[in-house]
Amino acid sequence: MKITLSDGVVKEFENGMSALLIAKSLSQKLGKKALVAKIDREICDLSTIIEHDCKLEILTFEDEEGKKALWHTASHIMAQAVKRLFPQAKLAIGPAIDTGFYYDFDVPKPFTSEDLVKIEKEMKRIVAANLPLERFELTRAEALDLMKDEPYKIELINELPEDDIISLYKQGDFTDLCAGPHVVSTGKIKSFKLLSIAGAYWRGSEKNKMLSRIYGTAFEKQEELSEYLKMLKEAKQRDHNKLGRELKYFTTNDAVGQGLPLIMPKGAKTLQILQRFVEDEEEKRGYQLTKTPIMAKSDLYKISGHWDHYKDGMFILGDEEKDGEVMALRPMTCPFQFMIYKSEHHSYRDLPIRYTETSSLFRNEASGEMHGLIRLRQFTLADAHIICTPEQVKKEFKDVLDLISFIMKSLGIDKDVWYRFSKRGPANKEKYIDNPAAWETTQKMMKEILDEIQMNYTEADDEAAFYGPKLDVQFKNVFGKEDTLFTVQIDFALPERFEMYYVDSENEKQCPYVVHRSSIGCYERTLAMLLEKYAGALPLWMAPEQVRLAAITDRSVEYLKKWEKRLKDAGIRVSLDARSEKIGYKIREARAQRVPYIAVAGDAETENGTLAIRKRGAGDLGQIGGDEFLQTLLDENANKTIF
RNA sequence: GCCAAUGUAGCUCAGUUGGUAGAGCGGCUCAUUCGUAAUGAGCAGGUCAGCGGUUCAAUUCCGCUCAUUGGCUCCA
Numbered sequence A: 001m002k003i004t005l006s007d008g009v010v011k012e013f014e015n016g017m018s019a020l021l022i023a024k025s026l027s028q029k030l031g032k033k034a035l036v037a038k039i040d041r042e043i044c045d046l047s048t049i050i051e052h053d054c055k056l057e058i059l060t061f062e063d064e065e066g067k068k069a070l071w072h073t074a075s076h077i078m079a080q081a082v083k084r085l086f087p088q089a090k091l092a093i094g095p096a097i098d099t100g101f102y103y104d105f106d107v108p109k110p111f112t113s114e115d116l117v118k119i120e121k122e123m124k125r126i127v128a129a130n131l132p133l134e135r136f137e138l139t140r141a142e143a144l145d146l147m148k149d150e151p152y153k154i155e156l157i158n159e160l161p162e163d164d165i166i167s168l169y170k171q172g173d174f175t176d177l178c179a180g181p182h183v184v185s186t187g188k189i190k191s192f193k194l195l196s197i198a199g200a201y202w203r204g205s206e207k208n209k210m211l212s213r214i215y216g217t218a219f220e221k222q223e224e225l226s227e228y229l230k231m232l233k234e235a236k237q238r239d240h241n242k243l244g245r246e247l248k249y250f251t252t253n254d255a256v257g258q259g260l261p262l263i264m265p266k267g268a269k270t271l272q273i274l275q276r277f278v279e280d281e282e283e284k285r286g287y288q289l290t291k292t293p294i295m296a297k298s299d300l301y302k303i304s305g306h307w308d309h310y311k312d313g314m315f316i317l318g319d320e321e322k323d324g325e326v327m328a329l330r331p332m333t334c335p336f337q338f339m340i341y342k343s344e345h346h347s348y349r350d351l352p353i354r355y356t357e358t359s360s361l362f363r364n365e366a367s368g369e370m371h372g373l374i375r376l377r378q379f380t381l382a383d384a385h386i387i388c389t390p391e392q393v394k395k396e397f398k399d400v401l402d403l404i405s406f407i408m409k410s411l412g413i414d415k416d417v418w419y420r421f422s423k424r425g426p427a428n429k430e431k432y433i434d435n436p437a438a439w440e441t442t443q444k445m446m447k448e449i450l451d452e453i454q455m456n457y458t459e460a461d462d463e464a465a466f467y468g469p470k471l472d473v474q475f476k477n478v479f480g481k482e483d484t485l486f487t488v489q490i491d492f493a494l495p496e497r498f499e500m501y502y503v504d505s506e507n508e509k510q511c512p513y514v515v516h517r518s519s520i521g522c523y524e525r526t527l528a529m530l531l532e533k534y535a536g537a538l539p540l541w542m543a544p545e546q547v548r549l550a551a552i553t554d555r556s557v558e559y560l561k562k563w564e565k566r567l568k569d570a571g572i573r574v575s576l577d578a579r580s581e582k583i584g585y586k587i588r589e590a591r592a593q594r595v596p597y598i599a600v601a602g603d604a605e606t607e608n609g610t611l612a613i614r615k616r617g618a619g620d621l622g623q624i625g626g627d628e629f630l631q632t633l634l635d636e637n638a639n640k641t642i643f
Numbered sequence B: 001g002c003c004a005a006u007g008u009a010g011c012u013c014a015g016u017u018g019g020u021a022g023a024g025c026g027g028c029u030c031a032u033u034c035g036u037a038a039u040g041a042g043c044a045g046g047u048c049a050g051c052g053g054u055u056c057a058a059u060u061c062c063g064c065u066c067a068u069u070g071g072c073u074c075c076a
Helices: A019-026 A028-033 A066-086 A112-131 A142-146 A149-161 A221-237 A240-246 A265-284 A298-304 A334-342 A390-411 A436-452 A523-533 A554-568 A583-592 A603-608 A626-639
Strands: A002-005 A010-012 A037-041 A043-046 A054-059 A099-104 A136-137 A167-170 A174-177 A190-199 A212-218 A295-298 A328-330 A355-361 A379-389 A418-422 A457-460 A470-476 A482-491 A511-524 A545-553 A574-577 A597-601 A611-615 A619-625
Touching: A002 A019, A019 A028, A019 A054, A028 A390, A028 A597, A037 A066, A043 A390, A054 A066, A066 A112, A066 A174, A066 A212, A066 A221, A066 A295, A099 A190, A112 A136, A136 A142, A142 A167, A142 A583, A149 A174, A174 A603, A190 A221, A190 A457, A212 A221, A221 A240, A240 A470, A240 A523, A265 A355, A265 A379, A265 A390, A265 A511, A265 A523, A295 A298, A298 A328, A298 A574, A334 A355, A334 A379, A334 A511, A334 A574, A379 A390, A379 A523, A390 A470, A390 A482, A390 A511, A418 A436, A418 A554, A436 A482, A482 A523, A511 A523, A554 A574, A554 A597, A554 A626, A583 A597, A597 A603, A597 A626, A603 A611
Parallel strands: A002 A054, A418 A457, A545 A574, A545 A597
Antiparallel strands: A002 A010, A037 A043, A037 A054, A099 A212, A136 A167, A167 A174, A190 A212, A295 A328, A355 A379, A379 A511, A418 A470, A470 A482, A482 A511, A597 A611, A611 A619
16 A cells, blocks of 8 residues: 655555654654554544555654553553542543643542642553553443442533444453543653642533642653753743743732722732823824723613613612612723714714723622732723714724734733634523624624734634624733733624614714724733743833832932933933942842843942943943933834833 | 632731730831841831621631732733
């Protein structure tokens, strides 16, 4: 038979050889490294016997699918170990994920960290035994009989299509329902580590029982594992929740409450700089600023639909039973800006109207969902609503993307995000407004826009807003958890609900479209992302303290005071540390606080009218004239230079 | 909200098998007037998260609450 290899070379092999034998015959090394095979696009076990001409790719740990197969096998090994140590444990599912694997178990008592150590030991035995993984197939009745003590597996088997073959994998004393593929034997998992224990709902639904999940990861070599663990540890050093507190950007207080951070002077300064930047940029681009109340009567939320669909998420002031009038803090800005729109009549000539607001929002998130500055109960959104005709939607949408792109470049984060086209889940009737035709139109419209500007994006079902599809700008925090940074949404539903209209050229009333968008997203969350991205060392233009003037001798203080005034007058955020100390000590302190520039002056500098400058991350710039230094600062500020 | 871990000085942590607590860093004061990762001395900071229970006695044991952290679910 003729086998086409991944490099395009066609080779002749004897019929009926396994993929592993072919790999071995190609090279000793490949045979050793091989994990799974890709036969005509399908990922298979290496033991798969090949009997006809095909394309064959041998996958190793360097390939995504090879890695996943190894991790998936590791999860089976973990399940085997758990079954040996805790025979009463019921198996749920155990897939590979982006960074390793997990397995969910139903156990009477959740695992402890001591249990993890025991499970790891047992896993080492299973690896050392180098048990082969054997695939076999059963009829539904046979599979149900084999898995009769595993209720979760039975549920899974019963949901498989009637005519599906049911495949299982066996390794020594352990058998699991599994589609595969797997590596040939347990000995392939050379180094692994169990990382954490967590609760997770069966099938991801909070209505179901909570199971015990164990996360782990595995590598081919011990060094790779150590390196990965080291990287994890280093990533956590960048955690905004740690750095932001250490660097005094924010704090929290038990008496204030969850999800309500106290933004300290440094944090407030950076947020102010970002806010001014965004509001100025939006004004340049034709947005009009509004300032609307942070609360409203329940009547408003009854119009918007929030009262019916979002009540649990709102802070309600007063008691509906007792009080005649009940207020609620706003979870969104849209109803308020819509009321501004409705306060006057609009011609098609007025559109598009772009209302923007730096908006404090309040959402009563469930208690376990708060996280640092990323998930809060009160937050500040750079919110805007663009009210336009159907014909204008495309251009407005593209202009918003251009604004977002400009902002991301200014923040230096444009390479750290990806785009997600979030669509409706047609099956989820409760969550979305029932208007299939409008969904079809707006989703198609959005897709066209994205394709026209050749955006790279992923598509996600059942992630849309209840009133329309979204384009989300996504990022990952230091723990690898994904969140939305910015979002742009096309809304076909709320304008109608609010009875918004404009008069078209035929003097007819028409219902406009609304583009909901955030430009820099939620300020607190964006700050969190920036602190992590820059490990606390924010670029000069957004650093709360840009220059520290440090005295080494008392004699130089007067000289530094003059420079402090000059820099301040020029708009530089400068502070004077007048207390004379050893210079090494001052530099260490400024570094710890991530100050971009430290300008030191002792007697030598005052005599020749210079400052000795040290730049964060770049070392000593030597002695330069104060004017020259000021110019550098102004240039870097204006250009939003990132270093 | 659910599963789990945690809560001792501003920060990082030690400690008490039940007899009300310490270190380093940080802060303040004084001395030092200095040259590129730590000058020296001294002082001040804690109802041991909060509330209840057991006990002669609770920071320690038990219960509840609050908060923090990692997941799940949800979401910007």
